[in-house]
Amino acid sequence: MSLLKEAWPASRLVNALAGGVQNSARQRLRSNWTQRLRATVDEPAYAELWKDIERICNDVREAPRLELPLSLFQQFANTGERKPYEDVYFERRGRLVAIVLAAVADPEHRKMREVESGLLDICTEYTWALPAHVNEEDTVTPPWQQVDLFASETAQMLVEILLLLGERLADHVVVQVHKEVERRVLEPVFWQPHHFEWETAEHNWSAVCASGCGIAALLLAKDDFSRAVAIERMLGALDCFLAGYREDGGCPEGVGYWVYGFGYFIYFADMLREFTEGAVDILNSEKVRQIAAFAERVHLSDGIFANYSDSSETERLPSGLISHVNFLQGRPSTLPFRVPGLLEDPCRRWAHVLRNLVWTNPLVYGCGEAVIDYLPQLGWLMCRSLCSSHHGSGGQQDNPGAALAFSAKAGHNNEPHNHNDLGHFILHGGGENLLCDLGAGLYTKAYFSPGRESIINISSSGHSVPIINGVTQQSGAKARAVVLDIAMDEQEGAQTVTSFKLDLTSAYAVDELVVFTRSFAWSVPEGNEGARLTVTDHFEFETSGMNVKPWEVEELLISRIQPHTGVGFVEWKGTNAVVRLDYDAGVLRQRLEAVKHIDHDGVAFVFYKTSLQLDSNRWNGSASIDCNLFFTIHQSSC
The missing domain is CATH 2.70.98.70 (Beta-galactosidase; Chain A, domain 5)
Known part of the structure; x- marks a missing residue:
């Protein structure tokens, strides 16, 4: 099924993306995000999150620089262990997330230099894909152009940081980030396209990768037509993601992967709506409404879930995602209200943390009934x-x-x-x-x-x-x-x-x-x-x-x-x-x-x-x- 792709071919998308909406969308998002981020600093609900941010910022200044040598990358192939490399990989991203948010909250010169250093560190990595996801037997696509979940997430994080910080970054840093996102993600996915298996996957990969790559294309593509062609392709991947759900909206991977796949689907849908001034709304369907209700349906009590498959019973659901989903659905959430800390996510995901700060709304949380x-x-x-x-x-x-x-x-x-x-x-x-x-x-x-x-x-x-x-x-x-x-x-x-x-x-x-x-x-x-x-x-x-x-x-x-x-x-x-x-x-x-x-x-x-x-x-x-x-x-x- 290609419902989204059929509804929004590139020929139609190019009109929705034209007319100068790009600049107004950028300015609106930058202003709204900045204003909301700064407002949360003194709000008690966000205290633990900002403590985590402060703690990580102190580590950036006091702890040694985190290195990702090739020998660590090769450990997975040699021993099958993922954790040693991934611990450093995710901590590097966590440090960047923290220093960016701190720089938005308090725009002093020193913090911007830390942000620029963190951005350039990410730009020098061998590949943004995890070793476990790199196909060493692929003689066509080099490792640095193999686009997996985390290469997609990294691209999204970098382009959203550029959007948020605007002209406060040094020109050479902005140019380098543009160059690396283009070389590692946009080029292999869109401009010299390879077929990636996730494009037809009926699980979280298609949503996460399409979201990251799609948002990167929205923000960095050089013209409306290129942008429209890229979005059309990602809508095809999202059709496959939705096909993995049945009419009851149930996620066989469990609530943790519901957060991951459907969360990134929501993030992309919101960005697409912003950049088309509401003309393209891919959330308006009964199936999406059923999927949106999944976390509530498998919640047992007090933030504990029925956790079949590879999910945890104690998933910390992003408060921004839950707030946004329930606001769109026009109903209160039965889940307990709590803004997760940055350190609670071992992957230190920028997309979740940013939206926890700018989307969280305690008023959408209500009381649950025994059902x-x-x-x-x-x-x-x-x-x-x-x-x-x-x-x-x-x-x-x-x-x-x-x-x-x-x-x-x-x-x-x-x-x-x-x-x-x-x-x-x-x-x-x-x-x-x-x-x-x-x-x-x-x-x-x-x-x-x-x-x-x-x-x-x-x-x-x-x-x-x-x-x-x-x-x-x-x-x-x-x-x-x-x-x-x-x-x-x-x-x-x-x-x-x-x-x-x-x-x-x-x-x-x-x-x-x-x-x-x-x-x-x-x-x-x-x-x-x-x-x-x-x-x-x-x-x-x-x-x-x-x-x-x-x-x-x-x-x-x-x-x-x-x-x-x-x-x-x-x-x-x-x-x-x-x-x-x-x-x-x-x-x-x-x-x-x-x-x-x-x-x-x-x-x-x-x-x-x-x-x-x-x-x-x-x-x-x-x-x-x-x-x-x-x-x-x-x-x-x-």
């Missing part, structure tokens, strides 16, 4: 309730209690940033995922190479799903969760029940497995004093003759919390809520394993894998069996 969200094409279910807490003198006062939530996942095992996690679920209480998803692991060459299923973050052995006959879930689109039934908020006596039933048979390459279904029943009693989740796994195996082989089933439950265990129960106690599992100890044998691991940022942590082994002697000659897990969740003081 159910189901994304039918994506196959994610989120159920929320608010635990009642009866405290106060004589039990007279009714105080709102902890938010409780349950989420489960269908989908298939060939999704972008895929984890083999069909039927996996999360239990959340009081701002904490008590039964959790581990999220992304440390990105290395192996993480994106054949055999990646052996990594615990990706393998189904790192998710709350069973192992059958010693076999974990298989990768590929053929491994698919079929939704057999869903019923939401049905009244059953004195409780409301949401049920979700999946056929997971194809997820396991076990010849003898005939049927495997997993059923969830989430029930909230009248009065909301906690909630219950019943998980029923139904297995049917093929039989030969009169004998039934004792098949092996091992149920897994994943948590960062060390559980308390006893005969027939497991209990995970969080800060504000408790989950208790009750099971038939005559049928299931429990084992607990503490697993040492490292997270996406390379920080060591321990998670706990509770295993419930189905006793093979309990089959009683039957080829089918049900495994029942009964969870209760309540506020710690309920």
